[in-house]
Amino acid sequence: MLKKFFRHSKGEGNDCSRVCCTKLENFTVKVGKLTIFEDVNIHAHCGQLTAVIGPNGAGKSTLLRAILGEVSHTGSLKYTDAKGKHSGKPVIGYVPQYLKFDVSAPVTVLDLFSVCRSSRPAWLFPSNIRHEVEESLKRVKAVELIDRRLGALSGGELQRVLLALALNPMPDILLLDEPVSGVDQNGLEIFYNILEDLQNNEDMTIILISHDLNMVAKHADQVVLMNKGVVCSGTPQEVFSDHRTRKIFGMLAEGGANRGGTGFVWVEHQPKKHQAGCGCPDCAPKEGEE
């Protein structure tokens, strides 16, 4: 109790009231008798990118859908701010796999933003947020796409638009579900550059599902290997040198590790400190503090 009080006064003057720690404890999802994953414990920090890797069917996407509240789960999902206090519902930004996005309908990028951001019926009135949308799209270098139909965008373009949308309003937690699978190399680089920019300049929690282990090694602060539960987690270096990772990914991880400097470059990327001094006060889960 006293501890919390001190932290409280220490944090004064900083904007530390935002969600900072996302804690999943004994997180389990079952559909009927089928266990999708069980006893997942993940602690994602703000200002960091937590990458979730694992084979197909490991339960990665379901994990995100459970965090969104679309799938029911057991175990707890807690959000605390930098002072260790429980915070309210965080703003969540979500970028789905672009292949699962229905782009056949006659909807422009501006339409999509309008229906998400404004209560004014988009089918009847002209949009009143065009300027805001342009600003949003500038961030992902996609202003020129504003009047394009969703179906006319390339995979990379659509993912940038969806990312811009997920960042409007600026979320506390950004969930990315294989955002760039099937996107070409050029689109991939732009996307990860934007992510890096977010990591450096915004104090948000990013949870990324990816099959691109090289990119994960390069950009993640924390890696969680899932296979119907958490197999291992830690820094990219820890996870990628773990024998269980090699066992699951076989040649992939092995090959990467053997390439030495040209493969994973985790050494260069140090987990960064939080912005504005808003760290998680109780990073190590403590019993009896809740």
Place this chain on the structure above:
Amino acid sequence: MMEWLEYDFMKNAFLAILLITPLFGLLSTMVVSNRMAFFSDSLGHGAFTGLAIGAVVGIVSPMESLILFSVVFALLITWIKNKSSASTDTIIGVFSSTGIAVGLMMMSYGGGFNKFSSYLIGDILSITHEELISLLVVLVLVFTAWGFIFNKLLVLSINQSFARSRGINVMLVESIFAAMVAVVVAISIQWVGLLIINSLLVLPAAAARNVSNSVKQYHAVSIGSAMISGLSGLMLAYEFNMAAGATIVVIAALIFFITMALKPYFVR
């Protein structure tokens, strides 16, 4: 050319078309975008049971029973669809066939099926003044509701998880939309006819998708093509003494094929 408007029943039918077709054009956009064509079809089948129950129970009028039952039927499908892991079309198929079978069973009891057969084809010429006014009320209500619900429905149609992340109550929005479609189907079934009512919920938007690039165009073309096929269908049906509902659907289908051919010239 307009001498047919001298007849009262034609004047009423004309007004009815002016009220019904914008409704179908509007709802059609999201029926198609949400891939609910099969769902709206099953509503027509469920309506059969609603009618039969109304006729058997006799406390309420067939119309009231029909509307009530259709809404319950629609909400039930939506609810089970969201709870069950079985595929949507299987669940709808189960409901659809149960709805029509129970309805037919009850109607045919004692050999009294004939008095219901008018619901199969529908008769727009039989519409009365009072019914026109209730149609107008429904039209105003549905368009007003559309002002509130459309944005959410569109997000939902694109990706459900994404809608959830934007704080949209998926089940609630789906249920309201399902109930709206159910009411419109229930009130128009006696004029349009059960056999073809679903085509009016699919064809206008299907045609509009071929030639539109934005949400506004989509709505304008869908409502426009529904009204054009409605009015021209009614006139042709009068000229050549054919069933109005069927003629309207044939014209709507023609418009669909024309827009399909024109697609490359319109869609960017």
